[in-house]
Amino acid sequence: MYHSVGDTSDDPYRLTVSPGRLARQLRWLRRRGLRGVSMADLLAARARGEGRNLVGLTFDDGYTDFVDVAIPLLREHGCGATVFVLPGRLDGENAWDPLGPRKRLLGREGILAAAAAEGIEIGSHGLTHVDLTKAGTATLRAEVADSxxxxxxxxxxxxxxxxxxYGYLDERVMDxxxxxxxAYACAVDPGPLNGVYALPRVHVGENDTSVRLFLKHRLHRLRRRPVEGA
Known part of the structure; x- marks a missing residue:
């Protein structure tokens, strides 16, 4: 689970990875015979009983740096990914992060550019990035279905x-x-919820060296039981 790729000097939420670090992380995968792919490609391979050498790469929020910086690096290392975007904030910014910094979000042209790139999947992150577990019925429907x-x-x-x-979900939101x-939904750590609509992910950031990636990979497999239906 990635977010932004760029300058990490002002990163209070630790959601940004530098281009150099991302490149090293992608090389780390490839050296181990692994390849980053979109979630759609990963799940399709799993359904065929394949995909042991595949890793789903996701980028939340849909920042413009996904097109400008991430896609060229993914292409260089033969990887794909899924980017989850916010159609209710086209050409907007991450106003939900009170500490900032402000970062630009993809607009129509950026989303189309990402969709046209080989191996890139477009997914929804809702309309406007709100906590769906606290949303009323109408808001929940708009954020999920309308997006x-x-x-x-x-x-x-x-x-x-x-x-x-935010990775927040409950049975109502999942339904x-x-x-x-x-066809599927990604969380962070969905707790007791399981299945293709509560897929767990591991956060990857600027501090994740090869050693940390190895430990996260091993500990995640030990901590999470196998996902049912995936």
């Missing part, structure tokens, strides 16, 4: 993936995602 409709119309493709803002027609 899928808007992205499908924009890209001309079936948007299959959803990512819970709304399933009912909206998504």
């Amino acid at each position: 899928r409709t808007l992205l499908s119309e924009l890209t001309g493709t079936d948007v299959r993936g959803f990512c819970y803002p 709304a995602v399933r009912d909206a027609g998504y």
Whole structure:
């Protein structure tokens, strides 16, 4: 689970990884015979009983640096990824982060550029990045279902993936995602919830050297039971 790729000097939430660090992390994967792919490609391979050498790479929030910086690095290392974007904040910024810094979000052209890149999947992160566990019925429906409709119309493709803002979910939110027609949804640590609509992820940041990546990989496999239905 990545977010932004760029300058890490002002990063209070530790959500940014530098281009150099991302490049080293991708090389670390490839040296071990692993390849980063989109979640759609990973799940399709798993459904065929394959994909042991594949790692799902995700980028939350849809910052403009995904197109400007991340995609060229992914291409250089033969990797794909899923970027979860916010169609309710096109060309906007991360106003939900009170400590900043302000970062630009992808607009229509940026999303289309990402969708056109080989191996890149567009998923929904909701409309505006709100805690869905606290959302009313109408807001929940708009954030989940309407965001899928808007992205499908924009890209001309079936948007299959959803990512819970902040990683927060409960049974009600998970049901709304399933009912909206998504094929899967990503969380962070979904606790007792399991399955393709509560996929756990490991946060990767600037401090994650090769040693830390190795430990995160091993500890994650020990801590999380196998995902049912994936």
